[in-house]
Amino acid sequence: MADESIPVSAEAPDSPFRTTGTDHITIWGSNAEDTIAFYRDLLGMPLVLRQPNLDDPSQTHLFFDTGDGRILTVFVSDDRASNRGRVPTQTGSVHHLSFSIAAEDFEDVMEALEDAGHGYNVFDRGIFFSLYTQDNNGLIVELSADKYDIPDERRGEVLATAQRIREEDGADFAEDRHMKQALEELGLDAEPADLPDASTGVGY
Template sequence: MSDQQQAPVTDELPDSPFHTTGTDHITIWGSNEADTIEFYRDLLGMPLVLRQPNLDDPSQTHLFFDTGDGRILTFFVSDDRPSAQGVRGGVGAVHHLCFSVDPERYEAVMDALDEAGHHYNVFDRGIFHSIYTKDNNGLVIELSADKYDIPDDRRAEVLATTQRIREEDGAEYAKDEHMAAALEELGLDATPYDLPDASSGVGGVN
């Protein structure tokens, strides 16, 4: 697809029949209840807010976790399904799930993963920092920390402005300096959080 044919990147609402108002929940095929709760509640700190039968298949249990901002992650689980350490990819499959963590608790997150015996990698992704680990089923979990304090109601505007500045700079991907410039242009605080040095990981994560 040529540059002329590419869809524009903008925070403006598209001319579509309707617009979604947010993410309500995401549902994953899980293994069993105990392992799922151990990872998502006991390690990642997501409250288990609802448990009921899977209404499409009452032989399974439907677990609802609050990811921290009222958005919900749910799992269909069954006690006869062991956790697995291999997730198959392919078109339509989930590549990874990403959850936000407090930038000021970033080191504590890594310490907790170490203590729980979960291997992880840390990358500086240009406009945010990411810790990658895996859940009990081998699904890649990204824990991201913003480099800057971005108001939720202006996040799309900040990202679209960062994109424009990146393109003007001819850079391959959005970097720290592009977002800082976008924040300054929009009159927002561009003071970065103190996050550890890390490689970009470009080309190294599948």
């Protein structure tokens, strides 16, 4: 268990500088065809830039818009086959990528994954709803729908408030009631989205 004496807060820490957001995340991919088929043709991310990998021109660097202008990039090479076996997990490796989807699209997303031959699991994570699948190389991809409409610029504040309420409640995990109370405390709309029933289980 992590050291719970370390404070959780949405306030800016006393650090020498502060990042301004996520610019892009880059992963190793297989070939362009399979990568584009998953991220563009299935998940709906426009392919916005394609060029040689600046550090290794024998590879291609694909840039996908994940939906809000934040970019996912993938190094690919046509001599690499896709492998949908599970990606090894070790210190420093990526466990999964998570992308937002609209709550009203949740069931359509499940149907599309089934039609494309991608298995998935769905979990009620307490403060959000998650669908887990795998990309063409076995990397876990989470498609997450918020239970409540949270403004992007206040997301950290809402989560930190829910954390404080969870601790005061003595609960092990942040739950729906903690999120709802946090939103109400901050004067934000706490009307829940219409999402399907799902297990509160763990894992993928």
